[in-house]
Amino acid sequence: MAVEPVMPKSWRLESKPHKFCPGCGHGIALKALGLAIDELGIQDRTVFGCDIGCSLLAWDFFNMDTVQTHHGRTTPVIYGVKRANPELICIAYMGDGGGYAIGAQHLVNAAARNELITVVLVNNTQYAMTGGQMAPTTLPGQKTETTPYGRDVLTAGYPMRGPEMIAEITPDGAYVARGTVARSRQLGNMLVRALENQLSGRGFSFVEVLATCPTNWRTNAQQTWSFLENTVENYYPVGELKIPLSDPEEEM
Amino acid sequence: MEKVVTGEKRVFMTGNEVVCRAALAAGAEIMYGYPITPQNEIMHYWTRLAPRFGRRFLQTEDELSAGFATLGGVLAGRKAFTATAGPGNVLMQEPLAMAEMMRLPVVSIVVQRGGPSTATVIYSQQEVTLTTFGGNGEGLRFVYSTASHQELYDYTIKAFNLAWRYRFPVFVLADGYQGKMREPLTIYDPESRGIHMEETDAYLGRHGIPGLDRPPGHFRNTYNTEEELYAVMQGHIAAFEQAAEEVSEYETEPADGGLLITGHGIVARAVQQAAVQLRSAGFPVGYFRPITLRPLPVGALRDTAARHRQILVVESAYGQLGRLLRDAIYGCPAEVHALCKPGMGVTAEEIAVRAKQLCAARED
Numbered sequence: 001m002a003v004e005p006v007m008p009k010s011w012r013l014e015s016k017p018h019k020f021c022p023g024c025g026h027g028i029a030l031k032a033l034g035l036a037i038d039e040l041g042i043q044d045r046t047v048f049g050c051d052i053g054c055s056l057l058a059w060d061f062f063n064m065d066t067v068q069t070h071h072g073r074t075t076p077v078i079y080g081v082k083r084a085n086p087e088l089i090c091i092a093y094m095g096d097g098g099g100y101a102i103g104a105q106h107l108v109n110a111a112a113r114n115e116l117i118t119v120v121l122v123n124n125t126q127y128a129m130t131g132g133q134m135a136p137t138t139l140p141g142q143k144t145e146t147t148p149y150g151r152d153v154l155t156a157g158y159p160m161r162g163p164e165m166i167a168e169i170t171p172d173g174a175y176v177a178r179g180t181v182a183r184s185r186q187l188g189n190m191l192v193r194a195l196e197n198q199l200s201g202r203g204f205s206f207v208e209v210l211a212t213c214p215t216n217w218r219t220n221a222q223q224t225w226s227f228l229e230n231t232v233e234n235y236y237p238v239g240e241l242k243i244p245l246s247d248p249e250e251e252m
Numbered sequence: 253m254e255k256v257v258t259g260e261k262r263v264f265m266t267g268n269e270v271v272c273r274a275a276l277a278a279g280a281e282i283m284y285g286y287p288i289t290p291q292n293e294i295m296h297y298w299t300r301l302a303p304r305f306g307r308r309f310l311q312t313e314d315e316l317s318a319g320f321a322t323l324g325g326v327l328a329g330r331k332a333f334t335a336t337a338g339p340g341n342v343l344m345q346e347p348l349a350m351a352e353m354m355r356l357p358v359v360s361i362v363v364q365r366g367g368p369s370t371a372t373v374i375y376s377q378q379e380v381t382l383t384t385f386g387g388n389g390e391g392l393r394f395v396y397s398t399a400s401h402q403e404l405y406d407y408t409i410k411a412f413n414l415a416w417r418y419r420f421p422v423f424v425l426a427d428g429y430q431g432k433m434r435e436p437l438t439i440y441d442p443e444s445r446g447i448h449m450e451e452t453d454a455y456l457g458r459h460g461i462p463g464l465d466r467p468p469g470h471f472r473n474t475y476n477t478e479e480e481l482y483a484v485m486q487g488h489i490a491a492f493e494q495a496a497e498e499v500s501e502y503e504t505e506p507a508d509g510g511l512l513i514t515g516h517g518i519v520a521r522a523v524q525q526a527a528v529q530l531r532s533a534g535f536p537v538g539y540f541r542p543i544t545l546r547p548l549p550v551g552a553l554r555d556t557a558a559r560h561r562q563i564l565v566v567e568s569a570y571g572q573l574g575r576l577l578r579d580a581i582y583g584c585p586a587e588v589h590a591l592c593k594p595g596m597g598v599t600a601e602e603i604a605v606r607a608k609q610l611c612a613a614r615e616d
Binding site: 045063069082109 | 282327347455468
């Protein structure tokens, strides 16, 4: 008999199996997020916003109130919800294009203002839903549909290190981390701390999740994992970049 | 909630302040805004007055975010609104397209400035096409074109009510003249006039555990198949057409067999004045003013147009109202003429000159 996978309580079973490609990192990221929500017991007052791109496939993913928005606009919708009803725990879930390109002004300003929301940004180094174009996160030399000979930084520019930027522009009280779907337990802990930061009212929280995209990377299982764990994590170091000076547990 | 105004009060104030007072009186709970002239004073008054009544404000990073955050406020079940103009109205169309798709009761005040592009901060009627049909959609929104400060007050209150009753985005389309000039008007508490204020309810964050006590609220604007989208749009269009009957408004004084002058917003005041003057001078001149530019009062407009031999469309734009009207009265035998002054005000005198020419040409 097959072993039933353990799913987070906050997941919506009716929409499983989910719609992401085989090997996609979104499933692991959303499992870590679901477990974090379970652990904190906030399913009944959490609002989940997802963007355009692959993240939109999460519009019916959770047994949580959810809104799917436009490309890059999940951040303003979600801080709009939070401002209107501060009792809610508000999560903006997006890709690297949504957060760092088309919606960069929203991410930057929400971070600088210390909006009491949690942004989870999945970085799979390219635009996946549209067929694998270069993203702000595409690595130097990486082949995509719009950099078919590899990203030449002299013409296509350099990749963006989002968490480093967010850590720099946020005031104390913000929580900023970069996790990876290759270490889901560590990622889960980061998401718990990010959400706790919102719960305690300390400030903005941001977790970038390094994620796999075998469909557009055109990699097999072994190559996929190797590209993530070696190449991607080498360029984008995993860890906590900013933690509030005092522990929210102590304050509470 | 504490009353913003009790009973009735005669005041003399700018249109931007009127909008702010009306939004407060309508029970608006939160405004999201971004500076652009000539609507800034709506925010200025709001930021001064709103805290006294426990209302909130957020200055966002641009009009995209002002619009999308307003959607967030509405999704949270609050009466939320924003205000903008010109290039800001262009950016506002992206969130408003989402509001149209998801039928979110967002209220936007547009104080038109000159266009295209940055143009002037002063005045125009050049945001008619944008406000009625902006965005990648079908123009499923209500647009009130106000002509006086009293109307700014009345229709701003009405905008909140109709948005929440019908769940379509609603625009109050004003202009820089209205925003910046002072006029006398009566402000009032809507309830004391027997205006029933619509209740709001939350899309997101209702009580109970989603999936256990209640189904989760899953709201999207993306669809997988043509058929899926088509079914949703059919529902939206049917609801819009049904609402159109009840929502569309106009003012008219026809002159059978004569010239019908049309205009909207503040230009309609000059149109009306010209028509009255000409009529008292013996010219067969009537007027028609659509108050709702979307949905247009098509039935009344067609009936009225059919009773006249000529129509003169007057506007501070290059034919934006004219296109809407020609489309609505298609097939009507009356000749249609235009007096277009893009980005410029229009006086009753110049309308009268043109109208007399048309009347004279008709007699020749």
